[in-house]
Amino acid sequence: MKYLQKITFAITAITALSSQVKAQDHRFDPPWNTPPESKVQFTVPGVDNVPDLFGDINDPQLVVFFAGNQFMCIDDLLAAFKKQYPQYQRVFAETLPPGILAKQIIGGSIVIGNMRITLKPDVYTAGKSRIDQMPEYFSKTAPYAYNRLAIMVQKGNPKKVKGLKDLGRNDVRVSMPNPEWEGIGKRIEEAYVKVGGETLKNTIMDTKVKNGKTFLTQIHHRQTPMRIMYQQSDAAPVWYTEAYYQKMIGYPADMVEIPEKDNISATYVAGQLKAAPHAQAAQDFMDFLVSPVAKSIYRKYGFITK
Numbered sequence: 001m002k003y004l005q006k007i008t009f010a011i012t013a014i015t016a017l018s019s020q021v022k023a024q025d026h027r028f029d030p031p032w033n034t035p036p037e038s039k040v041q042f043t044v045p046g047v048d049n050v051p052d053l054f055g056d057i058n059d060p061q062l063v064v065f066f067a068g069n070q071f072m073c074i075d076d077l078l079a080a081f082k083k084q085y086p087q088y089q090r091v092f093a094e095t096l097p098p099g100i101l102a103k104q105i106i107g108g109s110i111v112i113g114n115m116r117i118t119l120k121p122d123v124y125t126a127g128k129s130r131i132d133q134m135p136e137y138f139s140k141t142a143p144y145a146y147n148r149l150a151i152m153v154q155k156g157n158p159k160k161v162k163g164l165k166d167l168g169r170n171d172v173r174v175s176m177p178n179p180e181w182e183g184i185g186k187r188i189e190e191a192y193v194k195v196g197g198e199t200l201k202n203t204i205m206d207t208k209v210k211n212g213k214t215f216l217t218q219i220h221h222r223q224t225p226m227r228i229m230y231q232q233s234d235a236a237p238v239w240y241t242e243a244y245y246q247k248m249i250g251y252p253a254d255m256v257e258i259p260e261k262d263n264i265s266a267t268y269v270a271g272q273l274k275a276a277p278h279a280q281a282a283q284d285f286m287d288f289l290v291s292p293v294a295k296s297i298y299r300k301y302g303f304i305t306k
Contacts (some may be wrong), residue, residue: 025046026045026046028225028226028229028230028251028252029045029046029049029226030049030051030222030226031043031049031051032051032071032072032245032249033051033054033071033072033074033075034075036054036055050112050113051071051222052068052071052094052095052096052219052222053092053093053094053112053117054074054078054091054092054093054094054095055078055090055091055092055093056090056091056092057092057117057119058090059090060090060091060092060119060278061087061088061089061090061091061278061281062088062090062091062092062122062123062278062281062282062285063091063092063093063119063120063121063122063123063277063278064091064092064093064094064121064122064123064124064125064285065093065094065096065101065104065105065121065123065124065125066093066094066095066125067095067097067098067101067125067126067127067130067183067268068095068096068097068098068219068220068221068222069095069147069184069220069221069238069239069241069242070095070125070268071095071221072241072245072301073297073298073300073301073303074093074095076297076300077294077297078091078093080288080293080294080297081285081288081294084288084291084293085281085284085288088281088284092119094121095221096110096219097177097181097182097183097219097220097221098126098127098130098181098182098183099130099180099181099182099183100181101121101124101126102124102126102130102133102134103181104117105120105121105124105134105137105273108120120273120275120276120277121273121276122272122273122276122277122278122279122281122282122285123270123271123272123273123276123282123285123286123289124137124138124270124271124273125144125268125269125270125271125289126183126268126269126271127183127184127187127266127267127268127269128143128266128267128268128269129183130183131269131271134271136274137271137273137274137275138271138272138273138274139272139273139274139276140271140272140283140286141269141270141271141272142269142270142286142289142290143267143268143269143270144268144269144270144289144290144294144295144298144305145268145295145298145303145304145305146265146266146267146268146303146304146305146306147239147240147241147265147266147268147303147304148239148240148258148260148263148264148265148266148304149187149188149191149237149238149239149240149258149263149264150237150238150239150240150242150243150244150255150256150257150258151163151164151167151235151236151237151238151243151255151256151257151258152224152225152228152235152236152237152238152242152243152246152253152254152255153228153234153235153236153253153254153255153256154228154229154231154234154252154253154254155252155253155254156254157254157256158234159171159172159234159235161234161235161256162256163195163256163258163259163262164191164192164195164196164200164237164258164262165195165196165200166235167192167200167204167235167237168196168200168203168204168208170208170213172213172234172235173213173214173215173232173233173234173235174204174208174213174214174215174233174234174235174236174237175214175215175217175220175223175224175227175228175232175233175235175236176188176204176205176209176214176215176216176217176236176237177216177217177220177224177237178216178217178218178220182217182220183266184220184237184238184239184266185220187264187266188237188264189201189205190264191237191258191262191263191264192204192205194262194264195262215227215232215233220238221238221242224236224238224242225238225242225246225251225253228253229246229251229252229253235256239266240255240257240302241301241302241303243255244301244302245301245302248301268303270286270289272286
């Protein structure tokens, strides 16, 4: 009997320890948005968690592909759109890197885990340069919001990062979006050259990548804040709104602002697809994105509107 009690105690202790480790490992994991209502909620941090797919994937009345760094706006945007256009209640949205979304548009599908998605978008939003590369896909385009760079750092900024030049220091571990598919990556490289010439860019993007001090992300707007908050990286150039949002929700990240003379701006453009499956819904959403209601939502999360 005592032997069984010891085994039971040991199992209980291991289970408790495991749950504590899990809580520690995943305490800042997404989804950071509010999930939709359902009879069954089965989100398992680190295992079954798809934070960049939103809404109704079955028979949607509108499909929108958003540049990933706008994920924080989605809850408010879609709620306001449905209120203003009550005829559209089944909306599906993706907030993946714009380069990945572009490949999905061109290739016709995407696979995430074991799931294959073949939905065609009605509206695609991205940085202006990305939209300009795909003019043959759009019947209409319109700018709707603007952004600028900042540096996300650990709470309290223990490495005393003051600006982009400090990201070249050997003691500063950098989380950097991969320019291959993240539009922001190339813009950040422009900023490196602006403040420190090709030397700074090469130090961060070549030397420090090779020695492991710069980590290139696969999905910047998710990985970067998690790497900062889990203390895997010390500093990360991000769009201002991403650092602003993590502070807004009370997570342990701080922001170092970049002076205007050293900064890079972004213009977000929405494109209505020529092949939009839901043409009227696409037109209505395009009109909504440039409306005062949508602009107020973007400003709430730190974006600039005109």
